[in-house]
Amino acid sequence: MRNIPNFLAIPVTMACTTVYAVDYLNVEQAQQLLFAGASAINATITLSEQQKDAIKSASGVRQRSDKQEVWRMEKDGVMQGWLFIDDVIGKHEFISYALAIDLNGQVLGIEILSYRETHGGQVRLPKWRENFVGKTRNDTFKLNRDIPNISGATLSCRNVTDGVKRLLVLHHLVLAS
Amino acid sequence: MKKLLLPLLTASAFTAHAGENLLGYVQGAETLPEGSGELYQIFTQREGKSAGDYWALDSKTEIEYGVTNAFDVFAAIKGMALDTQGLQIDGYMPGDREFGLKLSGLELGLKYNFLSPALDDIGLSLYTSLDYSWIDNHSGQDKDTLSLDIKLLLQKYFFEGQMIWTANAGIEATSATRDEIANLPEDFEWPTEAEMEIELMLGTGLSYRFAPNWFVGGEVFYEEEHETEVNLERWSVFAGPSLHYGNQQWWATLTYARQLNGGGEKFAEQNDRSLHLIEKTENEWRLKLGYNF
Numbered sequence: 001m002r003n004i005p006n007f008l009a010i011p012v013t014m015a016c017t018t019v020y021a022v023d024y025l026n027v028e029q030a031q032q033l034l035f036a037g038a039s040a041i042n043a044t045i046t047l048s049e050q051q052k053d054a055i056k057s058a059s060g061v062r063q064r065s066d067k068q069e070v071w072r073m074e075k076d077g078v079m080q081g082w083l084f085i086d087d088v089i090g091k092h093e094f095i096s097y098a099l100a101i102d103l104n105g106q107v108l109g110i111e112i113l114s115y116r117e118t119h120g121g122q123v124r125l126p127k128w129r130e131n132f133v134g135k136t137r138n139d140t141f142k143l144n145r146d147i148p149n150i151s152g153a154t155l156s157c158r159n160v161t162d163g164v165k166r167l168l169v170l171h172h173l174v175l176a177s
Numbered sequence: 178m179k180k181l182l183l184p185l186l187t188a189s190a191f192t193a194h195a196g197e198n199l200l201g202y203v204q205g206a207e208t209l210p211e212g213s214g215e216l217y218q219i220f221t222q223r224e225g226k227s228a229g230d231y232w233a234l235d236s237k238t239e240i241e242y243g244v245t246n247a248f249d250v251f252a253a254i255k256g257m258a259l260d261t262q263g264l265q266i267d268g269y270m271p272g273d274r275e276f277g278l279k280l281s282g283l284e285l286g287l288k289y290n291f292l293s294p295a296l297d298d299i300g301l302s303l304y305t306s307l308d309y310s311w312i313d314n315h316s317g318q319d320k321d322t323l324s325l326d327i328k329l330l331l332q333k334y335f336f337e338g339q340m341i342w343t344a345n346a347g348i349e350a351t352s353a354t355r356d357e358i359a360n361l362p363e364d365f366e367w368p369t370e371a372e373m374e375i376e377l378m379l380g381t382g383l384s385y386r387f388a389p390n391w392f393v394g395g396e397v398f399y400e401e402e403h404e405t406e407v408n409l410e411r412w413s414v415f416a417g418p419s420l421h422y423g424n425q426q427w428w429a430t431l432t433y434a435r436q437l438n439g440g441g442e443k444f445a446e447q448n449d450r451s452l453h454l455i456e457k458t459e460n461e462w463r464l465k466l467g468y469n470f
Contacts, residue, residue: 062337089337091197092423093389118197118425118469119210144296151246152210154295155338162337 120153201432209243225459229263282310
């Protein structure tokens with residue numbers, strides 16, 4: 001038995017410990033926070049390889065999924081803008097967020113739906129999220145210059161920042177035309 | 178099992194810990210955020226010298242603290258257990274020895290981050306530690322050892338962080354003095370004068386996140402040691418896979434490393450002549466546990 005490490009039993013035991021992810025908002029709550037009183041019409045799109053390549057080329061960020069969840073937001077029959085639901089890679093798990101864009105391709109707001117990382121819970125705070133408001137695809141998105149970094153969550157901040165830029169480009173290439 | 182009853186104690190060379198470790202040996206360049214801490218427990222099982230029986234368990238309990246966002250300090254307590262039979266290596270291993278886990282050394286260190294892997298094109302940190310131990314981790318005999326370890330740590334993210342490349346290069350200077358041993362075998366050499374050693378290390382590894390929270394990785398590392406009298410005393414190449422799980426509060430990494438090739442000094446009875454088996458073993462298993470606070 002000496003060739004089998006005795007400590008192998010430890011990670012098995014620990015892996016069986018259930019860890020519940022914390023979700024802060026659901027999609028409906030994010031829709032109402034970002035477009036109060038508006039109704040949502042599902043406009044989820046499936047992207048072709050050519051469209052994904054174009055997004056990568058224009059934004060510098062890879063579009064990981066073929067399918068992009070997006071909603072047309074209307075109020076009294078008048079279109080208010082678009083709401084995207086997106087996932088980006090965090091250090092351990094995906095970070096889910098909602099991005100609201102007006103008809104001119106300008107960021108109206110961003111809400112964090114789920115964040116499950118060790119450090120960097122400040123991404124949920126308005127102070128950090130407000131840095132995105134008013135941004136367009138023509139703005140620069142350099143982390144620690146245009147968008148403040150949060151220590152201990154640099155990868156998460158970078159991927160959310162890149163994600164917003166990617167969605168602005170996707171909006172321009174696929175939805176605005 | 179008796180050897181494992183003291184789980185909070187020990188480790189071997191090439192153990193640098195700062196931040197979440199995706200691999201067993203090669204480490205990344207990230208530091209902890211200011212004011213946060215991490216507690217580590219690392220077990221390393223070393224076994225097999227292709228002759229006789231050799232089994233050793235190293236333990237290292239470490240606490241690390243982020244003084245600033247780019248500067249960590251840490252302190253560690255080390256321990257060791259050993260069971261060796263049928264091995265006698267002139268100048269290194271006088272004979273059979275068995276003891277359970279006991280304290281073997283202390284370590285203090287720091288890590289400074291120059292470039293962040295998520296902000297800059299590549300991450301770069303300097304790691305240095307001062308290690309004092311009073312047990313020889315090969316023979317288990319009494320030996321006072323003082324080591325200064327300096328490493329450069331590189332890290333790069335690929336695919337938004339889904340794949341992570343790391344590389345380390347380091348040098349360790351050691352001064353060691355063995356205690357006298359009574360009743361040594363006849364003609365057995367056991368020098369007790371102070372000896373100086375310099376160890377060089379190069380390692381690289383790749384980790385890939387295949388599911389949320391789970392990483393699989395592989396690493397290869399080369400070590401060589403130069404000693405006062407014999408110059409190149411040993412060299413070895415180890416490689417192996419790792420499985421890592423991490424969540425908000427804690428993480429665990431299990432690593433297997435096998436010696437692929439080695440050289441320098443050998444002992445007469447070793448059956449595998451392609452490895453260095455005096456100070457190294459054929460196989461190592463390492464389990465790391467981390468807790469964030």
